[in-house]
Amino acid sequence: MKAIETKVLPAPEPDDPDDARIEEEEAAGHIEFLSGLAYFEIGIFSKARDFFIKALKRHGIALPPDDNKLQIKAALLKAKSRLWRRHWLPGCSHKNTNDTEMREGFNENFATTLRILSYLNVLYTRERKLDMALLVTMWQVITAEKYGNPVQDVLAAYSNMMDVMVAKSDLNEAHIYEKLSLELIRSTFGSLDQVEPIGLISSANAFYTIASVRLYRGDLTASTDAAYIALRIAQTVHDNMLIMRTLPNLFFGLLMTLKISEVVQTLQKLWFTAEEEEDPTAVALYYTGCLDILLNTAYPVEPFGVCEHFVLHCDWSQESNVLREHELQFAMESCLALWYCRYSRWDTARKWITITGMKKLLYY
Numbered sequence: 001m002k003a004i005e006t007k008v009l010p011a012p013e014p015d016d017p018d019d020a021r022i023e024e025e026e027a028a029g030h031i032e033f034l035s036g037l038a039y040f041e042i043g044i045f046s047k048a049r050d051f052f053i054k055a056l057k058r059h060g061i062a063l064p065p066d067d068n069k070l071q072i073k074a075a076l077l078k079a080k081s082r083l084w085r086r087h088w089l090p091g092c093s094h095k096n097t098n099d100t101e102m103r104e105g106f107n108e109n110f111a112t113t114l115r116i117l118s119y120l121n122v123l124y125t126r127e128r129k130l131d132m133a134l135l136v137t138m139w140q141v142i143t144a145e146k147y148g149n150p151v152q153d154v155l156a157a158y159s160n161m162m163d164v165m166v167a168k169s170d171l172n173e174a175h176i177y178e179k180l181s182l183e184l185i186r187s188t189f190g191s192l193d194q195v196e197p198i199g200l201i202s203s204a205n206a207f208y209t210i211a212s213v214r215l216y217r218g219d220l221t222a223s224t225d226a227a228y229i230a231l232r233i234a235q236t237v238h239d240n241m242l243i244m245r246t247l248p249n250l251f252f253g254l255l256m257t258l259k260i261s262e263v264v265q266t267l268q269k270l271w272f273t274a275e276e277e278e279d280p281t282a283v284a285l286y287y288t289g290c291l292d293i294l295l296n297t298a299y300p301v302e303p304f305g306v307c308e309h310f311v312l313h314c315d316w317s318q319e320s321n322v323l324r325e326h327e328l329q330f331a332m333e334s335c336l337a338l339w340y341c342r343y344s345r346w347d348t349a350r351k352w353i354t355i356t357g358m359k360k361l362l363y364y
Contacts, residue, residue: 029058033112040119049123052116059113061139066124066132076131079138086145087180110147114140114157121160126326130168137164151188151199155181159202159209166216174213181206197237204233208246215253224253240273244282247273251289260299267293267301284328287311291335295342304339311336330356 036051053063064071117140124133137160144153158181165174185203207230214223227250234242247270254263267289274282287310290302311332333356340349 029055029109030112032058033116036116036119040123045123045126049120052120052123056113056116056120059109059116061113061117063120063132063135066129069131072131072135075135076138079135079142082142083138086142110143110153113143114148114153117143118156118160121164125164125167130164133164134168137161150184151191152202155184155202155206158184159206162209162213166213171213171217175217178210178213181210200233200237201239201242204230204237204239204242204246207233208242208249211246211249211253215249220253220257224250224257227253240277241279244270244273244277244279244285248285248289252292255293255296258297260293260297263293264299264301281328284310284314284332288328288332288335291332291339295335295338308336308339 032051032055036048036055039045039048039051056063064075066072117136120136121133121140124130124136137157141154141157141161144157148154148157158177161177162174162181165171165177185206191199207226211223211226211230214220214226227246230246231243231250234240234246247266251263251266251270254266267286270282270289271286273279274286287302287307291304291307293299293301294304294307333352337349337352337356340346340352
């Protein structure tokens with residue numbers, strides 16, 4: 001477009017069917033989306049968020065400023081009322097083709113819109129701006145139910161909604177979306193959409209999220225059941241990233257029910273998968289699990305000295321996945337502080353308690 005404006009390239013001829021046609025609005029929105037994606041991948045999250053918000057506005061969804069509580073409340077009320085009508089009002093189906101609040105042609109771009117909303121969910125949750133995370137996830141549910149594939153899009157939106165509700169400690173609302181997810185999985189069981197790889201991954205991710213909801217609710221047996229289902233599906237499609245996400249969830253459920261042999265097998269599987277993928281976050285999760293099982297059962301999957309060496313010699317200043325996982329870093333350093341207390345190394349324990357306390361103030 002810049003080349004055409006500066007006349008380096010001739011403008012396209014409208015009457016020539018072989019000539020290029022450039023929709024400036026569409027192209028600008030696509031560039032903004034790709035820019036947001038690039039900044040997200042390299043960890044410059046503030047710029048990623050700004051580009052995603054601009055692209056989303058071109059798709060018909062304008063978000064309020066994240067520092068204006070009044071506008072956020074009004075936007076949440078509007079989105080909640082739409083969700084209520086779609087889910088509970090008799091005669092309102094999830095595929096409401098007469099919804100005039102979406103701009104015309106919006107359904108053609110719904111896939112990009114869903115991706116933008118999903119990325120914004122991650123960014124706002126990471127920044128602990130949970131009302132904004134809830135708002136974009138509500139729009140994701142509305143958009144997916146209106147235009148999307150039930151397994152690939154709607155189920156993914158329900159999973160994000162469960163994550164946000166757990167982050168907001170609203171377990172009752174999370175339970176509602178857990179039931180909606182299970183109903184959707186049952187209703188599409190054996191369908192072509194479900195047995196395709198992307199459908200299987202979406203189902204596995206839903207069971208992973210359901211396992212998290214049940215874990216927070218204290219339903220430990222049901223949580224491990226859901227985690228095992230997610231793990232089996234992830235192994236079937238050879239999705240190592242999903243396997244590495246699911247194993248720590250399974251680990252905590254098994255540890256709290258004191259199924260030690262299964263806990264050890266889970267940690268070993270996590271280690272081998274993390275080494276295979278060379279994933280620093282998964283390696284850190286492995287050592288966090290080793291510290292947890294040592295603290296709770298004294299079972300030495302790895303000796304304390306090995307775990308301590310890993311934590312102390314990690315370069316937390318590197319631009320890596322571990323640096324972005326504040327909860328993981330908080331968990332590792334909290335375990336380390338507790339172990340120093342157990343060894344009566346009070347000065348060192350006090351130092352690490354102070355460090356973890358500062359992280360709690362910053363991120364929680």
